[in-house]
Amino acid sequence: MSKINRKQEALNYHSMGRPGKIAVVPTKPTNSQRDLSLAYSPGVAEPCLAIAANKEDAYKYTAKGNLVAVISNGTAVLGLGDIGAQAGKPVMEGKGLLFKIFADIDVFDIELDTKNVDEFVNIVKALEPTFGGINLEDIKAPECFEIERRLKEEMSIPVMHDDQHGTAIISGAALINACELQGKDIAKVKIVVNGAGAAAISCTGMYISVGAKKENIVMLDSKGVIRKDRENLDSLKACFATEQDLHSLEDALIGADVFIGLSKADVMTPEMLLSMADKPIVLAMANPNPEIAYELALATRQDIIMGTGRSDYPNQVNNVLGFPYIFRGALDVRATAINEDMKIAAVKAIAELAKQSVPESVNQAYNANNIKFGIEYIIPKPTDPRLITEVSIAVAKAAIASGVARQPITDWDKYKEDLRQRMGKDDRIMRDLTMVAKRDPKRVVFAEADNYKTLRAAQIVKEEGIAIPILLGKKAKINSLINEYALELEGVEIIDPLEDMESDRYKNFVDHLYKKRQRRGVSRLDAEKMLLDRNYFGASLVEFGEADTLISGLTKNYAKTIRPALHVIGAQPGSRIAGMYMMLTEKGPVFFGDTTVNANPTSEELVDITVLLDKAIRKMGVEPRIALLSYSNFGSNEGDTPHKVRRAAQILHDQYPSIIVDGDLQANFAMNKDMLAANFPFSSLNGHAANTLVFPNLESGNIAYKLLQEIGNAEAVGPILLGMNKPIHVLQLDSSVREIVNMVTIAVVDVQSYQKVKNQQK
Numbered sequence: 001m002s003k004i005n006r007k008q009e010a011l012n013y014h015s016m017g018r019p020g021k022i023a024v025v026p027t028k029p030t031n032s033q034r035d036l037s038l039a040y041s042p043g044v045a046e047p048c049l050a051i052a053a054n055k056e057d058a059y060k061y062t063a064k065g066n067l068v069a070v071i072s073n074g075t076a077v078l079g080l081g082d083i084g085a086q087a088g089k090p091v092m093e094g095k096g097l098l099f100k101i102f103a104d105i106d107v108f109d110i111e112l113d114t115k116n117v118d119e120f121v122n123i124v125k126a127l128e129p130t131f132g133g134i135n136l137e138d139i140k141a142p143e144c145f146e147i148e149r150r151l152k153e154e155m156s157i158p159v160m161h162d163d164q165h166g167t168a169i170i171s172g173a174a175l176i177n178a179c180e181l182q183g184k185d186i187a188k189v190k191i192v193v194n195g196a197g198a199a200a201i202s203c204t205g206m207y208i209s210v211g212a213k214k215e216n217i218v219m220l221d222s223k224g225v226i227r228k229d230r231e232n233l234d235s236l237k238a239c240f241a242t243e244q245d246l247h248s249l250e251d252a253l254i255g256a257d258v259f260i261g262l263s264k265a266d267v268m269t270p271e272m273l274l275s276m277a278d279k280p281i282v283l284a285m286a287n288p289n290p291e292i293a294y295e296l297a298l299a300t301r302q303d304i305i306m307g308t309g310r311s312d313y314p315n316q317v318n319n320v321l322g323f324p325y326i327f328r329g330a331l332d333v334r335a336t337a338i339n340e341d342m343k344i345a346a347v348k349a350i351a352e353l354a355k356q357s358v359p360e361s362v363n364q365a366y367n368a369n370n371i372k373f374g375i376e377y378i379i380p381k382p383t384d385p386r387l388i389t390e391v392s393i394a395v396a397k398a399a400i401a402s403g404v405a406r407q408p409i410t411d412w413d414k415y416k417e418d419l420r421q422r423m424g425k426d427d428r429i430m431r432d433l434t435m436v437a438k439r440d441p442k443r444v445v446f447a448e449a450d451n452y453k454t455l456r457a458a459q460i461v462k463e464e465g466i467a468i469p470i471l472l473g474k475k476a477k478i479n480s481l482i483n484e485y486a487l488e489l490e491g492v493e494i495i496d497p498l499e500d501m502e503s504d505r506y507k508n509f510v511d512h513l514y515k516k517r518q519r520r521g522v523s524r525l526d527a528e529k530m531l532l533d534r535n536y537f538g539a540s541l542v543e544f545g546e547a548d549t550l551i552s553g554l555t556k557n558y559a560k561t562i563r564p565a566l567h568v569i570g571a572q573p574g575s576r577i578a579g580m581y582m583m584l585t586e587k588g589p590v591f592f593g594d595t596t597v598n599a600n601p602t603s604e605e606l607v608d609i610t611v612l613l614d615k616a617i618r619k620m621g622v623e624p625r626i627a628l629l630s631y632s633n634f635g636s637n638e639g640d641t642p643h644k645v646r647r648a649a650q651i652l653h654d655q656y657p658s659i660i661v662d663g664d665l666q667a668n669f670a671m672n673k674d675m676l677a678a679n680f681p682f683s684s685l686n687g688h689a690a691n692t693l694v695f696p697n698l699e700s701g702n703i704a705y706k707l708l709q710e711i712g713n714a715e716a717v718g719p720i721l722l723g724m725n726k727p728i729h730v731l732q733l734d735s736s737v738r739e740i741v742n743m744v745t746i747a748v749v750d751v752q753s754y755q756k757v758k759n760q761q762k
Contacts, residue, residue, distance in 0.1 A: 014090060021093045022100070022107065027063070056406070058129070059334060063106060068133040068327055070095045071110045071124060076140035076163070076198075079287065085111035088138055095137055095162075103324035103388055104422040105331065107135075117143050121150045128155050132331045133338075135323065136161040141198040142236060158330040158338040164202035166319035167262070169326070169343055170379065171283055171307075172206040173350035174317055175258065177378040178305045182279040184257055186211040190277070192252045194291060195262030196221035196237050203260060204240055209344055218242050218252045220263075225252055250275075257281060261291035268292040270300040278303060285309040285317050305375045314376035321380060322346055325388055329395030332415070333405035338395075345398035349391045353380045359621075366439060383432055389419050429582070429589045430717065430742060433620060437466045437748040444744055445538040447552035449473040449494070452481055454554060457740035459487050467744050470495065470547050472534040497537040506531060509540040517567055535561055539568035542726050548755075549747040553731035554740070558596055562721070565728040572725050576608040579730075580616060581705045581718035582746075587671075591617055591624065591692040595701035596719040596730075606648035607655070610694050612722040614659050617692060619753045627670035627690035628652075628663025629700070634680060635664070641696045653684075660684060667693065667704075717742045720750075727751045 014020065029035045037043050047061035059065040074088035089111050096107030110127070114120055120143075124134060134157065136148055148161040160166075179186045191212060193204050196219055208214055219226045219240040225248065226233070228241040246252045253259065253272045261268065261284035268284065268291045282297060282304055284290035290308040297306050307315035326346050330338050358371040362384050371377050380387060393416060399405040409415050444461070448454045449471035455478070458469035471478055471494045482489050500506045513536065514527040522530070530536045534552070541547040553561040562577075571577050579596030582589050593613045598605060610626055617624040628649050632642035645664035652661050662684045669676050670690040677686050695701030708714045717739070721729050727750040729743055 022096050065132045065331055067106050067131050068135055069110050069131045070107050070135045070137055072138040073112045077138045085113045098320055099324050103328040105327055117146050120147055124151055125154055128157055133158040133327050144198050156336045158335050160338045162319060162323045164198045165343055166323045167199045168203040168206035169322045169346050170317050171203055172210050172347040174307050174379045176351045177354055178281040187213055189257035191217045191258040192256045193219045193260045194249055200262040201236055210347055220249055224248055261285050265289035273300045281305050283307045315378050318382050320382050321350055325391035326395050329392035333396045333399045334407040335399040336404045339402055339404055341402040342395045342398045345394040346391050349394035353390050389416050392419055433749050434745050437745045440752055441465055441467050442548035442748045442751040443468045443470055445470045445541050445547045445550045447472050447534040447538040448554045450477045453737050455481055455487055456737045459489055460741050461744045467748050472538055497532050535564035539565045543569050548751045549727040551729055551744055554735055561730045569726050571723050575723040577723040578609045578612050579719040580613055580722055581716050583708055584715040592701055592705045593694055595705050599698045603644045603647040607651045610652055613692055616722050624692040625685055625688055625690045626661040626692040627665045628694045629667055630664035630696055632664045633666050633669055645696055720746055727754050
């Protein structure tokens with residue numbers, strides 16, 4: 001993608017709809033006058049009086065306990081430098097977004113238009129009644145050190161400058177594990193730190209805290225090795241000055257065990273790397289390009305352990321592994337500070353997590369069979385769902401042990417479950433599936449490529465490496481749209497079925513369709529005409545192996561879209577066809593079926609649909625908990641619908657005992673684990689709410705998903721077509737670009753699973 005288009009896309013992302021990336025959302029009912037009188041005057045006086053009598057009650061009656069301020073003065077924004085407080089606001093909003101999606105922490109971003117340390121400190125101190133914690137961000141050195149030091153001393157809530165300590169914590173975990181793998185004693189390794197800014201100084205201090213020796217560390221800034229005989233050396237750098245006769249990076253790296261890069265791209269040469277000790281450790285964390293390119297480093301030394309700040313290489317040192325969970329743990333025990341013990345606890349928890357068996361969802365996200373502790377996996381992946389439990393709990397325990405917790409936790413099992421439930425409130429599943437898709441992109445036919453939204457989605461999946469688009473339609477019209485909207489689709493194959501009529505490929509497609517449909521009233525001439533329909537042509541590309549999957553339905557109704565796929569490809573032998581929606585809700589993903597295909601299924605057909613749903617959802621790394629819905633709870637009402645649903649549940653219990661399923665159930669009981677347990681303790685769904693709902697007929701399922709989508713603020717991903725002999729997927733009529741991209745992602749993951757099964761059968 002061109003820099004101009006990438007720039008415009010970034011601007012569009014931040015400006016589309018409601019400007020910015022975060023919003024304030026009410027957490028209490030506001031529907032009636034009574035609600036408003038409780039939320040504000042006169043009812044609000046009661047919590048005010050309670051807090052006036054006991055300040056700690058602010059955590060009970062307000063959002064303070066889950067609210068963090070992300071505060072900056074814009075003096076060191078990303079790699080952009082001192083661009084000012086207001087220009088840094090998008091970054092602070094972005095940090096707030098990461099807090100929310102990774103740890104369910106609410107954030108107000110605050111940009112202070114001052115470079116005066118005293119003024120900055122005084123303003124932040126005055127904000128203490130509002131917030132449960134303070135995350136300092138993008139403040140230049142050396143002021144950032146003084147600001148953090150004073151705020152930590154003068155405030156009684158957690159304060160952390162993530163630019164310093166986030167990188168220190170994550171790289172500290174990486175260093176511990178790398179030393180273990182390389183058979184090196186951290187107390188004896190010679191460490192070279194290239195860079196002397198806030199992150200470098202904090203990182204070096206952390207390495208000493210976890211066992212490195214100060215006398216074994218050499219630090220460099222832009223002038224070279226920081227030596228004790230240098231004039232006008234500031235106090236922070238002086239802490240790490242050396243008396244060794246070293247002057248340049250080239251000198252310092254001779255015989256070094258560890259290189260820590262917090263400087264700029266390409267400052268380390270292959271010759272420097274070769275001069276290091278056996279089994280070197282290199283954490284080259286300059287962004288976007290490291291101090292030595294990953295491929296170059298591995299080509300130079302086969303005995304190296306290499307980490308960078310980039311997500312497209314192993315061992316990414318990413319602050320998101322730390323700050324959300326450090327604050328989560330600190331907030332949950334109402335810590336008065338984030339102290340050294342808590343940071344070291346985070347380091348050790350992150351390091352230890354990398355040694356544990358990796359969840360299958362992480363393996364799938366990185367297209368790996370068995371990610372395990374080793375030279376390419378020294379720290380956890382950012383998608384690891386265990387980070388919130390392991391790191392937050394370690395930090396909370398350290399806060400309690402070090403005496404800074406005002407509300408100690410006693411039931412750790414309950415706390416762990418509470419943390420897990422918090423993470424139902426995001427679309428993590430789509431992020432994970434996107435990671436899976438990008439590891440092995442597939443050829444996707446876009447049957448409606450003469451539409452801007454289709455082409456925009458095709459550009460996105462191409463750029464993101466999710467899929468390889470194949471566009472169907474009139475070439476002139478498609479190229480005209482590409483030019484009109486300045487889309488970047490160079491090299492993408494465009495096929496016009498009308499222009500393809502004389503090709504051998506077209507004739508083969510016609511032969512195949514004619515043979516399949518000749519006893520269904522289709523003549524050869526009919527087949528030739530039908531293949532001009534892009535849905536028939538696209539399905540034929542998939543059937544003949546010239547594409548992996550087909551996406552269509554943006555401009556045609558469901559029946560007209562699915563019929564060609566059924567005629568050309570058909571269902572899996574002995575299988576039923578069904579449709580499933582993945583609804584991304586505040587409580588996590590909930591799967592609906594059948595919402596699009598089977599009008600009034602019998603008990604046996606409900607069984608088939610349930611089995612299809614169970615298999616499809618497991619492919620996404622989710623364990624299905626399936627409720628068969630009705631207007632009855634286990635026989636509380638009679639009628640044809642409850643009867644067929646109960647019979648389906650019995651068949652499933654008898655023939656598919658491994659499937660977690662029960663019914664007949666009303667929807668509220670299925671989705672409320674407490675109500676279910678209190679009223680029906682015998683149910684096989686007890687313990688957790690259902691995450692998969694099977695509807696008794698098409699109209700109930702269709703109505704439910706559309707209502708949830710429109711008034712329940714849920715995002716619908718689907719319909720996901722189940723039971724086809726090859727992966728084919730249908731869009732909702734008039735889908736958004738985002739919905740098309742989501743469906744392409746699902747389709748690619750479906751193809752990957754399909755091909756894996758086929759390969760195993762060979």
